[in-house]
Amino acid sequence: MADKTVFFTGGAGFIGMHVVPMLLERGYKVRIFDNMFRGDRDAVGRLVESGDVELIDQDVRYGGAVQQAMKGCSHVIHFAAVSINKSQADPYESMDINMVGNHNVFAAAADQGVERLVFASSASVYGDPEKLPMHEDDRLSPLTPYCISKRAGEDLLGFYQRRAGLSWVALRFFNVYGPGQKTTAYYTSVINHFVNRLRNGEPPVIDGKGEQSMDFIHVHDIARSAVLALESERANVPVNIGTGIDTSIADLARILIDAVGADVEPVFNPRDVLVSRRAADVQRAKEVLGFEHTISVRDGMTDLIRNGG
Numbered sequence: 001m002a003d004k005t006v007f008f009t010g011g012a013g014f015i016g017m018h019v020v021p022m023l024l025e026r027g028y029k030v031r032i033f034d035n036m037f038r039g040d041r042d043a044v045g046r047l048v049e050s051g052d053v054e055l056i057d058q059d060v061r062y063g064g065a066v067q068q069a070m071k072g073c074s075h076v077i078h079f080a081a082v083s084i085n086k087s088q089a090d091p092y093e094s095m096d097i098n099m100v101g102n103h104n105v106f107a108a109a110a111d112q113g114v115e116r117l118v119f120a121s122s123a124s125v126y127g128d129p130e131k132l133p134m135h136e137d138d139r140l141s142p143l144t145p146y147c148i149s150k151r152a153g154e155d156l157l158g159f160y161q162r163r164a165g166l167s168w169v170a171l172r173f174f175n176v177y178g179p180g181q182k183t184t185a186y187y188t189s190v191i192n193h194f195v196n197r198l199r200n201g202e203p204p205v206i207d208g209k210g211e212q213s214m215d216f217i218h219v220h221d222i223a224r225s226a227v228l229a230l231e232s233e234r235a236n237v238p239v240n241i242g243t244g245i246d247t248s249i250a251d252l253a254r255i256l257i258d259a260v261g262a263d264v265e266p267v268f269n270p271r272d273v274l275v276s277r278r279a280a281d282v283q284r285a286k287e288v289l290g291f292e293h294t295i296s297v298r299d300g301m302t303d304l305i306r307n308g309g
């Protein structure tokens with residue numbers, strides 16, 4: 001594997017920092033391409049000292065820089081993006097980074113004939129699901145500039161596959177949580193909110209009956225899926241990465257109460273809420289990648305609370 005180098009945009013971010021050690025373990029060298037807007041400079045510095053990781057402090061908006069930095073790389077993982085909340089606050093920036101950035105990375109990968117490109121897509125491409133579990137062939141209805149760019153990214157990969165034989169996998173990550181996550185994370189901020197209250201001796205407050213749900217998946221499993229996607233025999237499809245289990249907000253509150261060991265009951269705030277639910281159909285992940293989650297929500301959350309990971 002000595003000649004295998006992964007060009008990894010956004011590799012210094014939350015999920016990236018869990019993927020890089022797995023890549024090194026498998027004998028890859030890693031070239032992180034990240035503008036460090038949200039990257040963890042200290043953690044990257046420690047990895048760079050290992051000798052098999054380089055950091056290119058650059059921006060995916062600059063196509064020339066992407067082309068130049070990708071030279072000599074055999075594989076690409078494209079994670080650089082700005083988040084859903086920022087995409088609503090500033091659609092212009094979001095289009096530049098998420099749409100133009102996607103294109104710069106995909107076009108360079110096609111030009112340079114890399115063996116495989118793995119793209120971080122998102123479960124948010126489905127919009128509000130019409131049924132559970134959510135299957136890859138369901139109707140897509142992306143609602144924000146972020147989600148629209150993820151869907152367009154998948155379509156662009158199809159273009160470069162047809163035009164230049166690019167081999168790709170788009171991973172539709174569900175609700176990722178785990179050590180290293182920023183407390184501002186859009187969907188999973190509820191975890192942080194509940195935990196902060198519990199640590200202050202206050203009960204979690206739940207709107208409505210707490211029936212709204214998410215498919216929480218631990219970042220360690222997410223990272224495994226990215227490595228599997230880099231090496232899978234089948235490619236050129238979007239693949240859901242979730243547990244297949246929808247955990248309601250009420251269930252989450254109970255799991256966190258147990259994990260913190262607090263002697264409280266959740267408080268229900270009676271009001272009408274739009275109940276949205278999410279759970280991935282996980283069949284394709286099994287068939288295409290041989291992927292199944294290994295960490296249950298209860299174990300993952302408990303570990304996060306008790307050991308910081």
Ligand SMILES: NC(=O)c1ccc[n+]([C@@H]2O[C@H](COP(=O)([O-])OP(=O)(O)OC[C@H]3O[C@@H](n4cnc5c(N)ncnc54)[C@H](O)[C@@H]3O)[C@@H](O)[C@H]2O)c1
Binds near residue numbers: 033037079083175
């Ligand atoms: N965390 C989740 O719950 C989740 C869910 C679905 C999809 N995703 C996707 O997975 C990927 C990784 O997510 P994450 O949670 O690690 O995000 P993150 O924000 O922690 O990491 C993104 C990285 O990209 C870098 N970056 C941002 N703009 C850049 C630019 N213009 N040029 C170069 N680098 C840039 C940031 O500095 C950061 O290190 C993203 O594409 C995200 O959209 C995440």
